[in-house]
Amino acid sequence: QVQLQESGPGLVKPSETLSLTCTVSGGSISSYYWSWIRQPPGKGLEWIGYIYYSGSTNYNPSLKSRVTISVDTSKNQFSLKLSSVTAADTAVYYCARQRLRFLESAYYYYMDVWGKGTTVTVSS
Amino acid sequence: SFELTQPPSVSVSPGQTASITCSGDKMGDEYASWYQQKPGQSPVLVIYQDSKRPSGIPERFSGSNSGNTATLTISGTQAMDEADYFCQAWDSSTVVFGGGTKLTVL
Numbered sequence: 669q670v671q672l673q674e675s676g677p678g679l680v681k682p683s684e685t686l687s688l689t690c691t692v693s694g695g696s697i698s699s700y701y702w703s704w705i706r707q708p709p710g711k712g713l714e715w716i717g718y719i720y721y722s723g724s725t726n727y728n729p730s731l732k733s734r735v736t737i738s739v740d741t742s743k744n745q746f747s748l749k750l751s752s753v754t755a756a757d758t759a760v761y762y763c764a765r766q767r768l769r770f771l772e773s774a775y776y777y778y779m780d781v782w783g784k785g786t787t788v789t790v791s792s
Numbered sequence: 793s794f795e796l797t798q799p800p801s802v803s804v805s806p807g808q809t810a811s812i813t814c815s816g817d818k819m820g821d822e823y824a825s826w827y828q829q830k831p832g833q834s835p836v837l838v839i840y841q842d843s844k845r846p847s848g849i850p851e852r853f854s855g856s857n858s859g860n861t862a863t864l865t866i867s868g869t870q871a872m873d874e875a876d877y878f879c880q881a882w883d884s885s886t887v888v889f890g891g892g893t894k895l896t897v898l
Binding site: 703713726775782784 | 841
């Protein structure tokens with residue numbers, strides 16, 4: 669079955685750019701949407717954005733100015749860049765497969781496979 | 793912006809039924825999903841499209857959605873069900889999560 673694994677630096681300095689990669693194994697990255705979600709210590713989940721395997725993206729408006737999500741289908745990977753980080757960006761970052769469902773005139777998304785998460789701390 | 797509100801905590805005795813609510817404006821017009829997260833683990837999808845269970849999720853997990861409230865119901869609650877539960881919806885091109893509910897089985 670499909671498995672996701674996040675990777676990247678666990679410590680990032682304030683004002684720098686956080687960079688993470690999610691490697692998809694056990695299946696192809698093609699034909700699906702892929703997302704990043706984060707969870708600050710002791711808090712709830714926050715959706716960061718998604719990318720379709722073709723490269724189209726959609727970001728959380730609250731983070732849009734600082735976020736870039738990209739995909740490399742040849743490596744079965746997608747990546748997150750979050751610029752100008754502060755302590756408020758300290759969190760566990762998860763990658764997930766985001767499923768799209770059409771029902772009559774409506775559509776919706778949900779996340780059916782998650783990575784184990786990686787902790788990123790923003791500190792000097 | 794669309795917001796989802798959950799009670800911070802719910803308690804239930806083993807074997808009883810637990811209900812966790814998720815409220816939002818016209819939530820019944822959206823499709824709700826629910827995730828279970830145990831300490832130190834990543835979230836697991838337990839309900840999607842209001843009431844559908846992914847394969848491998850026990851039948852004691854069920855869901856409903858009407859009016860302004862989606863509800864996750866756990867029948868015959870077991871100690872292993874103790875976890876945080878998050879609801880989620882899609883609105884205005886954004887994935888929205890509820891704040892989460894800590895379910896205590898005591």
